[in-house]
Amino acid sequence: MPEPLIELRGICQSFDGHVVLNDANLTICPGDAVAILGPSGTGKSTILRIIAGLQVPDAGEVYINGKLREGPVDDIEHTIRMSMVFQQAALFDSLTVSENVGFFLFQNSRLPSSRICQLVNEKLEMVGLPGTGDLYPAQLSGGMRKRVSFARAILDDPDDPADDPQILLYDEPTAGLDPIASTVIEELILELQKTSGCETYAIVTHQHSTIRRTGQRLVLFYNGKVQWEGKAEDLDNPTDPYVRQFLSGEIHGPMEIVDHQF
Known part of the structure; x- marks a missing residue:
């Protein structure tokens, strides 16, 4: 067995006195889907946020490549690049598609703008949205916005090996989409596993077609574990x-x- 890429041990999380995760364990190995x-309300999205370092659990341990993660995610010496696709795409309405996709590189890399734009166009082509860079999110359908968020998630700095994402986290990527749009997204997830350079992903989903098409290993959470x-x-x-x-x-x-949403 390969060393786990992500390992959660005894994770506990509560919100306003409501226990969401209770001694939860999860292991994700390289190449896992x-x-x-x-x-709803059983902590699935919370698990993704904890993996990404966006949420610090009340108790338990998070191991990344076998090393215990301690403190804020920005302070980790030994870490990996993760990318997350949010349920509502989480695009900036005031920015164009190109500006949304390239946002991280525009803000944090030393690459010239022309090079970033080239990389952005490559990723938009990869997700089936060539020629959409000048559009704004309001001009896109729900499925197109999802694909833009996919392009943003897989964009990396080719001059920085540490910037390559090693795991993609998908939070309800087909929620609210019609069956045809859902199939497009599901096929894109499988295609990106083969072509993006990131073979490992975890996906939170309720949709049966998404479960069957994209889930190679399934874990069902309830009652905090x-x-x-x-x-x-x-x-x-x-x-x-x-x-x-x-x-x-x-x-x-x-x-x-369960009425709560976590």
């Missing part, structure tokens, strides 16, 4: 009661309705 499942782990083919004849309820959408079962 992990789909994080579970009903992983209740089940398996593969996409295990969904065909599920024996686990949590999986059966999740797939069927039944109200009655081991999982209760």
